[in-house]
Amino acid sequence: GAGVSQSPSNKVTEKGKDVELRCDPISGHTALYWYRQSLGQGLEFLIYFQGNSAPDKSGLPSDRFSAERTGGSVSTLTIQRTQQEDSAVYLCASSLDRYGYTFGSGTRLTVV
Amino acid sequence: KQEVTQIPAALSVPEGENLVLNCSFTDSAIYNLQWFRQDPGKGLTSLLLIQSSQREQTSGRLNASLDKSSGRSTLYIAASQPGDSATYLCAFSRSNYQLIWGAGTKLIIKP
Numbered sequence: 001g002a003g004v005s006q007s008p009s010n011k012v013t014e015k016g017k018d019v020e021l022r023c024d025p026i027s028g029h030t031a032l033y034w035y036r037q038s039l040g041q042g043l044e045f046l047i048y049f050q051g052n053s054a055p056d057k058s059g060l061p062s063d064r065f066s067a068e069r070t071g072g073s074v075s076t077l078t079i080q081r082t083q084q085e086d087s088a089v090y091l092c093a094s095s096l097d098r099y100g101y102t103f104g105s106g107t108r109l110t111v112v
Numbered sequence: 113k114q115e116v117t118q119i120p121a122a123l124s125v126p127e128g129e130n131l132v133l134n135c136s137f138t139d140s141a142i143y144n145l146q147w148f149r150q151d152p153g154k155g156l157t158s159l160l161l162i163q164s165s166q167r168e169q170t171s172g173r174l175n176a177s178l179d180k181s182s183g184r185s186t187l188y189i190a191a192s193q194p195g196d197s198a199t200y201l202c203a204f205s206r207s208n209y210q211l212i213w214g215a216g217t218k219l220i221i222k223p
Contacts, residue, residue, distance in 0.1 A: 031209065042116060042213035056210065103155035
């Protein structure tokens, strides 16, 4: 596609429910990144994919968070048993090399 | 520990003024530093990237500088316009992929 597409754009969920966030990167971009932006905070690194592999998962806040990437393309970030502190904007970016980051518009997650 | 600090947190200036946004970081072993722009409801747009071996980069009315020894970067915006209103974020990379971010400066340019 022309840009990085994220869905849904907004998600309201009840505490304890599981949610899936989707990222569709730019075609041909081998690297994919997930970041989280909480209100008034800087972006927080979650996970990085090179192809389908995730060399660095160190940013995932807890074992309730997981992510996968299939076919070197679409990625899904799953949050199990959501908590209120999970409320944030989840941003996905892709790049062909180490410099050319293109970000999606994000998914605003609200846990009530 | 706040690794990247951006000052001021918010700035409002009249159209036409030149302005400087500041970014300081605690890690001198950075790989590169980038400035991004974030508009409400939209993704981040990369503005300028400065490699660790460089001192500055320019794009149109924007100029970014990097001083690794003092842990500082500045973004200079010349002849500001209302369309420049956005949140400006700086981020540095220790490696070739992970970015460490500041909280941003919210800029409002008044017509």
